[in-house]
Amino acid sequence: MEKINISNKLALISDYWNPRIVGELNNQHVKLVKFKGEFVWHKHDNEDELFYVIEGCFKMEFRDKTIELNPNEFLIVPKGVEHRPVAENEVSIMLFEPIETLNTGNTRNEFTKENLKNI
Amino acid sequence: MEKINISNKLALISDYWNPRIVGELNNQHVKLVKFKGEFVWHKHDNEDELFYVIEGCFKMEFRDKTIELNPNEFLIVPKGVEHRPVAENEVSIMLFEPIETLNTGNTRNEFTKENLKNI
Secondary structure: OOOEEHHHHHOOOOOOOOOEEEEEEOOEEEEEEEEEEEOOOEOOOOOOEEEEEEEOOEEEEOOOOEEEEOOOEEEEEOOOOOEEEEEEEEEEEEEEEEOOOOOOOOOOOOOOOOOOOEO | OOOEEHHHHHOOOOOOOOOEEEEEEOOEEEEEEEEEEEOOOEOOOOOOEEEEEEEOOEEEEOOOOEEEEOOOEEEEEOOOOOEEEEEEEEEEEEEEEEOOOOOOOOOOOOOOOOOOOEO
16 A cells, blocks of 8 residues: 555656556546547446546537636546547646546547556 | 536635535545544445545554655555544545445544535
8 A cells, every 4th residue: 555646657657648547446447647639529338537637727528518627626527428638738637437447438549548557 | 517626615614524525426426625633543344545635744544554645645545444544734635435435434433424515
């Protein structure tokens, strides 16, 4: 059992849209990821997803609205809701979601990451 | 669906050891709580618990060691492990844990809080 320092872990990440696992509890993963640019539209049929902004800001696009998130703000995207993260500049995010969550949800494409690594 | 601003929610909390619910996903709660002083020794038989420090610092005491946590650090306390949070000064914490988690775990005493409020 060891504490996790978010800044130290983020320093190990230099690529975008590639979540790393930094914790596991109650069949959920805590992940860190850096975003820049536009992701793909997708939804998760069975998992709610929490996005917590550590550094930077980004916009979560939905089909009917957009929500802008800044540091120390979080958003829970309910299962079944289509969404697309867009970040004009680099943003660092903490994710909290079930361990079976695939980053691109119901789609598979060049952004899909499987067998995520622990850091 | 609305974003949650942690600072705005913390401004609504003026007491200690009284967690408030600020989010729910996948049968887990996101809670905010302020600590000051010494809590009671307890464990959770069925729930892992995540403590994420927003502001301030505190020590998590275990029977065999103590871990000090500072802002932007988190600790996952596995189910079954006795622990006691101690904060010399006020600290603001975000918790992730299953919705059935009782703050004092396997004990009931003057610190026990049931029917937590959403803020």
